[in-house]
Amino acid sequence: MALSSDNFTHFSCAICFVALLYACRNRILRGGVPLPPGPRGLPLIGSVFDVNLAEPWLTYEEWGKQYGDIVHAKLLGMDLIILNSERIARELLEQRSTIYSDRPHIPTNKLFGMDFNTGLLPYGSEWRLHRKMFRTSLNKEAAATYKLLEMRKVRQLLRNLASSPEEYSKHFNTLSAAIIMAVTYGYDVIPRNDPFVSKLVRLLSLFLDALTPERAALIGAIPLLSYIPSWFPGGRYKQRAKECRTLARDILDEPVNYVKGCIDTGTATKSMVYDLIRGLSGNDQDHYDAVKAVAATVYLGGAETTHATLLVFLLAMVLYPEVQTKAQEEIDRVVGSDRLPDFNDRPSLPYVEGVLLETFRWHPVAPMGLPHMTTRSDVFAGMYVPKGAIILTNLWAMAHDERRFPEPLTFSPERHLTPSGDLAKGTACNAFGFGRRYCPGKFVADQSVWATIVSILATLRIERANDRCGNHIDVIPEFTSGLSSRPKPFRCSIKVRSAAAEQLIFTSYDGD
Ligand code: HEM
Known part of the structure; x- marks a missing residue:
């Protein structure tokens, strides 16, 4: 049935009236306290079409410039509160x-x-139990017990990079998986097609693809989507979900069974799971599941966050050769060329520390x-924050806040140093989140x-790659989108710095 123009006008008036009533009701519920400023959006769907779904942090940063450090927006019925300032994030979270x-x-x-x-x-309570386990097994002191293991895996990375430099991303992936599997389960990964790692990689990619709140909001807003049978055209999403569920079950059970097997045969090495299982009494199923x-x-x-951070570092070294030279000069001066750096050198290498801080700041991978x-409504600086509002910490905007970091797109370790070259206080930006979470x-x-970072800088030189005529290939930095963001593949040259460095890479003692 077609609407006549009169009917259409009545229909539009009715919609506007309902929207107005709704707005008045919300304002009364808020006791007249205004929401933080932000875009108005359309009825029902809100500002969904204004958000750059690939890189939402850029839209939210723009809104921050327009409306202030705390912004409210509606997205498919959800209240979003976007925090673009570290100070406000700390006050609230x-x-x-x-x-x-x-x-x-x-x-x-x-x-x-x-x-x-x-x-x-x-x-x-379940989350609290998890965090208690993390606190016991990965606090600062506990983490320090894994330093030697991490250094051992990094030395294997140096050998891989020196042997097949063009496969740098694969080597970073192997490194982060190797460290995590050793720390968590005391398990040494097989360099190619490791059974646990292959499942984890697939699980993570299926899930990351679906996870962003904006995408999840679509399912939340249209719950019918989750009932579409997987054979139905468009049910690919459901098929992926089914595969993900099977993988998740395997990945919960199989590696822990491996640790139990090692305990039974007396071959278990120190790891998070080993420590946590030892602390359990026989029939504590809830704790065991946790x-x-x-x-x-x-x-x-x-895994993805560490891998992505290493790619950011590598990209920065290609683009900022003078930074790399300064860091290498510092390492040569402090460590010399007859040994590889270790954790004892860390306090004596402030420029390298600046490179690390800048890697986390320049392109936050989350x-x-x-x-x-x-969990309940709140009033902050005269603004109303509703119960059930989604709080987004725009770490990207905080790391690129020109008031704190002038010329924020430039990779500059110097911004973390005092004029005399010592490490400055309070320049680290927050790449690891806020509050209890x-x-x-x-x-x-x-x-x-x-x-x-320190081991690569000590032994390898990273530069732009050359084309067949010997000309440098320019690298234009581009990044992937999603919950986690990393540099898109780029070409570069990675060469051993000297004969002494080569000797160290291939003959050095692994550290434990
Ligand atoms: C460079 C590496 C990493 C970065 C940049 C990073 C960053 C983050 C960020 C931004 C959050 C969100 C915090 C919040 O909600 O405010 C987070 C949460 C989390 N990260 Fe990491 N992370 C990294 C490595 C790791 C590693 C190695 C682990 C393994 C233990 C890990 C485990 C977690 C967990 C379990 C949470 C959720 C905490 C909770 O909800 O209580 N992350 N991470």
């Missing part, structure tokens, strides 16, 4: 952590069998962190990335 530590209930988590993942659990979930979460939280959610892997991650 740290000082008012009892209100701001929940996670949004994203329907895709269960659909994809990923509801065991610590990072996605609601703020409650150990499996925490262990599987380590790979999901740590540009929006993970979304938080409020901050990243529990930050100490292990920081150690892994530092060990890799």
